[in-house]
Every structure is written in structure tokens, then in C-alpha cells.
Amino acid sequence: MDLNQLHQLVASSRRGRFWLDLNPMTKMVLAFCEVSLAICMPGFAYGFLLMAVLMLCAATCGLGKTYGKIMLSVLVIFVGLMILARALFYEGGGEVFVTLGRFSIYKGGVLAGLRASSVILGFSSALVFFYASTEPEYLMLTLEQYRCPPKATFVILSTFQMIPQMGVNAKTIQDAQRARGIETEGSLWVRAKAFIPMLMPLLLSSFSAAEEKSLALETRGFNYDSPKTRLRIVEDSKAQKAARIGLIAVTAAACVTGGYFKWLA
Amino acid sequence: MACIELKQVSYRYPTSKTANLKEVNLTVESGEFIAVIGRNEAGKTTLCNVIRGFAPHFYQGKLSGSVHVNGKDVLRTEIGDLSWDVGYVFQNPFNQNSGVKATVYEEISYGLENLGIPRREIFDRVDEVINLLGIAYLADKHPMKLSGGQCQRVALASIIVMEPAILLIDEPTSQLDPKGTEDVFKIIDMLKKKGKTTILVEHKIDRVAEYADRVILMDEGRIVRDGPAAQILSDPALLEYGVTLPQTALLGLRLREEGLPLERIPITIDQAAVSIGALRKEGGGI
Incomplete structure (x- = not known):
């Protein structure tokens, strides 16, 4: 393109x-x-x-x-x-x-x-x-036109992208744990047991990423106090x-x- | 004109027991390309955070001294207002996208949208940056589906497009493969040629030698050396601060140790070729 x-x-x-x-x-x-x-x-x-x-x-x-x-x-x-x-x-x-x-x-x-x-x-x-x-972008733009604050639409939109991203991260962690010998496949009980040790690194890494992410957003003028332009038009x-x-x-x-x-x- | 001026700046993160910056004085002139080196925890990133106002505005904590950037008193300026003045590129390539854009093109435009730049101008500026950085082939890709090197180049583009007066680039290639590193440094080289005021935190000392005009060495929160790259990077005392010297500087020092009359210690390959070439002409024994 x-x-x-x-x-x-x-x-x-x-x-x-x-x-x-x-x-x-x-x-x-x-x-x-x-x-x-x-x-x-x-x-x-x-x-x-x-x-x-x-x-x-x-x-x-x-x-x-x-x-x-x-x-x-x-x-x-x-x-x-x-x-x-x-x-x-x-x-x-x-x-x-x-x-x-x-x-x-x-x-x-x-x-x-x-x-x-x-x-x-x-x-x-x-x-x-x-x-x-x-498309979620257009839905959020429309909501903004109906006076929904941009910060609220940001939260909703970023959730749309964050959930699949966390899925990818979870898989990476699980692969790493499997490589170290933790059983992650098999009966429901085995899977449930493998789920808990995965949760901790997943949440912790998400928290630490959140700090850097918010700084990166800040650099991009997220909190700059002015009416925002939107490239997309609904x-x-x-x-x-x-x-x-x-x-x-x-x-x-x-x-x-x-x-x-x-x-x- | 000084565009960054730090006077007697000390700062401690709320979670830290000791001061992370101690009585730092720094003046940066417009158009300078500065590299900050030093071992881990030396205060390099904290220095960048202070210049951008993240410390103390974002991290809280206590800061004493004065920080002026582009004529603004950072301590009295809203954190959002500094977006115009200081661009910041971070270490982790994957944590820098906005997370709300479906294409790289729009990702790059995000900063300009937030600053309220008119649409027509956004299109022009994004096109220009994309072509300048040679990333047009990424423009329609999803920002979450890029490799580390691609992500970092998009992050750089997203900041360059905002045309900040000062660029802070904090270890941009520490998580990248050699190809990604090469691509990112091509952009940094371009910025240098354009005369952009840049502060680069970097461990890859040979790269530092290649690009920096001025080098700042930090240790335990203090600036311990500050001077022209050629002078700082050829000083064997650097090794005591946990920083290696460029390969060519090590070679030069070794040659001098062996008694060869090397005129100056080279810090880049080009300089080494010249110095050693001169030695050979003189029949210095190589």
C-alpha cells in the first residue's frame, strides 16, 4: 500500500x-x-x-x-x-x-x-x-463527538489491544516455564496448576510495562492541554x-x- | 544558546534510599550531540528523567537545584507542555506505542494529534518523516506486529515527527539485534547531521565514539567527567568506572605502551587508520 x-x-x-x-x-x-x-x-x-x-x-x-x-x-x-x-x-x-x-x-x-x-x-x-x-477506532471517535472524554475512549481502545497482547505474553511465559520442566499440558488439574505460576510474572511484567508506557504516552503529548486533532473522520x-x-x-x-x-x- | 541548564541538581526517587543524582551541573548548547556513559545505576536515565520533567513530576520525590530546558523552568512547567520541547525515546521497543492505533502511519501521527496540529500538516509531516527514515514499507502494518528493530524505528519516527528542540535517547539498541541496532544508528547519524540537540545514553562505546561530540561520564549519581569525546574516551581511567574504552583506543594505548610514538589515541576506526597509517609512513616499526 x-x-x-x-x-x-x-x-x-x-x-x-x-x-x-x-x-x-x-x-x-x-x-x-x-x-x-x-x-x-x-x-x-x-x-x-x-x-x-x-x-x-x-x-x-x-x-x-x-x-x-x-x-x-x-x-x-x-x-x-x-x-x-x-x-x-x-x-x-x-x-x-x-x-x-x-x-x-x-x-x-x-x-x-x-x-x-x-x-x-x-x-x-x-x-x-x-x-x-x-471498527473500534470509529466507534470511539463517534463517542468523542458525543462528548465522551478522550481519556475514557483511550482506556477502552487500549484495552482492545491490550487483551490480545497479554495473551501473547502469557504464551511466552508458559513456553519459558515449559522449557524449565513445569508441566503445562494434560488434565484440567495440571493446566490449572500451571496457570497460577504464570499469573505472577504476567501481572508483574504488565505493571512494570505500564510505567514505561505511561511515560511514552506523556512524551507523545497525551496530557497536553489542547483540543486534539483526529486524522480519521467519521x-x-x-x-x-x-x-x-x-x-x-x-x-x-x-x-x-x-x-x-x-x-x- | 544554552538549551539545557542544570544547576546543583540533586534528586532522589521516593523508593530509593540514597540520592540518585548528586549536585549535577550541566549546560548543553543548542545543536550539541552528547553521549552519557557510565555503569548501571550511575544515574544516566535519572538525568534524562530530570531533563524531561518526569522527575519529579511523574515519579514524585524531592529535587533540589534548578532545571531549565529551552528557557522553561521545568519544575514550574506542566508535564504535558514539555512535549513540545523534549522528545524521549526509551529502551524497550515494545512499550512505546500508544496501543490505540491500527497502523504504523497513525501511530506516528498520534503525538501530533495530541498537540492539536491541523490535519493537513499532520499528513505532510508524517509522510516526510516516514520517507526520511525509510520506513514507508511499514506504514500500513499494525504497530503491535513489528520486530524490535522496526518498533524502535517507529518509536523514533513518532518522536522526530513532533520536532522537539531536544531529543533524549535512552539505550535505544540495548534490546535489539545487530541489524536493528544498525538501522537505529543510521537514524541517529541522520539526526546528528541535521544538527539536532541530542542526548544519547548508550553502552555500546564504539558507537558513542563514532557519533558523540561530547561525552559525559556518570558514576554514583555524579557527573565525573565531561568533555570532548576524543579526550574522555581515550582516558584509561574510564576503566575504573566500569566503562570500557573503544577498541581502537585500547589498541592505541597498547601501542603507546609498547613505546610507539602515536600522536593521539584514536577512538574510531577512521581515526585509527589515519594514526596508524602515519606511524607506518614514519617507519615506526609496524
Whole structure:
């Protein structure tokens, strides 16, 4: 990539894909609306439908794999368990859905499981799509535009980078300890025992790095008292502003109506 | 014009039992290239910390005496305001990136963003520094995914781009491989040629001999020698302070010991070639 291309990459948040190019605030409002609807909508179709629709959206902007992978594990682990548990331990009686040996699974149980799953799926697909389609830098810039102090956005952003970095450090320490004969692989108990001696050097090195890091930041004018320039610009439009207000209004109305029907049921 | 002036400076870190700097007097003229040498715990880094105002502003502790940098009284200046005057490059290459930028290009721009420089100017200045340091090929990489040498060059670029009046460079290559060291010193050489006021703390004495105009030797928190590089680095007394001499100076001293009439003790290879060449012409026995 030459410098001109880099300028463009840095100077514009446009990536040429509809969902990626939306302002982070719009995506945040959208996710908020999706989650609210997941709570208020009666029945179980909403969560599953939302997951499918967002899968399509993710596919159009090259995020199909990321989104699909996470949602698949949510589907298998959480939703599967939820339906199973609700179905097996349902005490309402009623119509039997299927009989497995000594267990009878009631239709009511399955429905209750599906309803709970719908809420989980609504929450998780909205959040997963939001995080997958939003670059953290742009999200923080948007928050700064909404008066979030730069020090707060710094803390959040640096955490995004620090966690994988600590993972790398942890692996290095573990390799060094393995080289000195500490067992780090095997049963759960062995792994647990190996975890504790790793924790100490990891934390201590993080603390000592923190001192140098804060001095390095200071050198870069972190505490210099002036309005900061930002190379990256987050694009927004009147249409998006209107869409955000519209979304909130429609969702509020839908939530009230949906909630009413849920209450009736 | 003196751009750094320390008068009778003594300082002790809050965690330290004895003073880390003792009655230090130092005047640095604009454009000087100074190397600070001395054994571990001699007070070299503390000296840099005092000049940048980290001691006492960041570390706390008690400082007596006066410190003036670029005409500012450091003790009465906000720690953030000194970002304009003093750039500081640290030892550990991996602890110097901001941790919030996704590309090296933006990492280098971070300091300018904090100083509130207009966007257009940031682009121009970052481009210039990247080309100057020959690191354009790193510009789109993630700052966390660089080698030590690359990281250190990015750290240098991030400071140079801010155009501080004074540069403090504290053992920039102590954790680097020979290639990384070479790359970093190319940049330091460039800074010297540009006449940047630089204070370099360094153990690699042959490098010091090559670049420094003036050498300061520290021991137990005091400045024990301060003078032109050629004079300080050819003094066998340095060995008593736990500092080695440049290879060529050792050779020169040895030749003199053997009775050869060496005119002056060489401290760099180039000087050695000249001195020994002269000896050979005179038929001095080599």
C-alpha cells in the first residue's frame, strides 16, 4: 500500500460496503432497537428471523464468516441447551410433543425454550453484528463527538489491544516455564496448576510495562492541554440522523404494541 | 544558546534510599550531540528523567537545584507542555506505542494529534518523516506486529515527527539485534547531521565514539567527567568506572605502551587508520 492509499484509508471511513459505512451511532441505535424488540416481541420468530437477516447483511459486507462462526456456537451451545433444559424440565403438562424412553417432552416446554432462545438470539446477533461491522477506532471517535472524554475512549481502545497482547505474553511465559520442566499440558488439574505460576510474572511484567508506557504516552503529548486533532473522520449524514430518530420511534411503537400482545398472551 | 541548564541538581526517587543524582551541573548548547556513559545505576536515565520533567513530576520525590530546558523552568512547567520541547525515546521497543492505533502511519501521527496540529500538516509531516527514515514499507502494518528493530524505528519516527528542540535517547539498541541496532544508528547519524540537540545514553562505546561530540561520564549519581569525546574516551581511567574504552583506543594505548610514538589515541576506526597509517609512513616499526 503506498502513502496515497494510506491517506485515503485513514482520511475516510468509507469502505464501499453499506453496513460498514454506516455511522457507528446509527449502528449502535440499530443494535439497541433490535435488542429492545427481542425483549418486547411476543412469540419466538423474532430472534431467529433477526439472526437470519443479519447473516445476510453480514454476508454482503464480507463478514459472513466472522458472524456466522460466532452465531453458530451461540446457536449450538446456548440455544440448544436452553431448549433442551426447558423441554426436559417443563412442568406445565399439556400436549406431548415427543416421547423419548421414559421422558415425555411437552409442546409447552419446547415453546418456552424457543421463546427464551429468541431473546438470546436477538441480543447476541444484534451485538455480534454491531461489533463485527464497527471498527473500534470509529466507534470511539463517534463517542468523542458525543462528548465522551478522550481519556475514557483511550482506556477502552487500549484495552482492545491490550487483551490480545497479554495473551501473547502469557504464551511466552508458559513456553519459558515449559522449557524449565513445569508441566503445562494434560488434565484440567495440571493446566490449572500451571496457570497460577504464570499469573505472577504476567501481572508483574504488565505493571512494570505500564510505567514505561505511561511515560511514552506523556512524551507523545497525551496530557497536553489542547483540543486534539483526529486524522480519521467519521462520516455522518442528515439521512442517517433522520433514520436514527425514525428507528427509535418505530421501535418504541413496536415495543409498546408487542409488549401489549405479550401481556395479553 | 544554552538549551539545557542544570544547576546543583540533586534528586532522589521516593523508593530509593540514597540520592540518585548528586549536585549535577550541566549546560548543553543548542545543536550539541552528547553521549552519557557510565555503569548501571550511575544515574544516566535519572538525568534524562530530570531533563524531561518526569522527575519529579511523574515519579514524585524531592529535587533540589534548578532545571531549565529551552528557557522553561521545568519544575514550574506542566508535564504535558514539555512535549513540545523534549522528545524521549526509551529502551524497550515494545512499550512505546500508544496501543490505540491500527497502523504504523497513525501511530506516528498520534503525538501530533495530541498537540492539536491541523490535519493537513499532520499528513505532510508524517509522510516526510516516514520517507526520511525509510520506513514507508511499514506504514500500513499494525504497530503491535513489528520486530524490535522496526518498533524502535517507529518509536523514533513518532518522536522526530513532533520536532522537539531536544531529543533524549535512552539505550535505544540495548534490546535489539545487530541489524536493528544498525538501522537505529543510521537514524541517529541522520539526526546528528541535521544538527539536532541530542542526548544519547548508550553502552555500546564504539558507537558513542563514532557519533558523540561530547561525552559525559556518570558514576554514583555524579557527573565525573565531561568533555570532548576524543579526550574522555581515550582516558584509561574510564576503566575504573566500569566503562570500557573503544577498541581502537585500547589498541592505541597498547601501542603507546609498547613505546610507539602515536600522536593521539584514536577512538574510531577512521581515526585509527589515519594514526596508524602515519606511524607506518614514519617507519615506526609496524
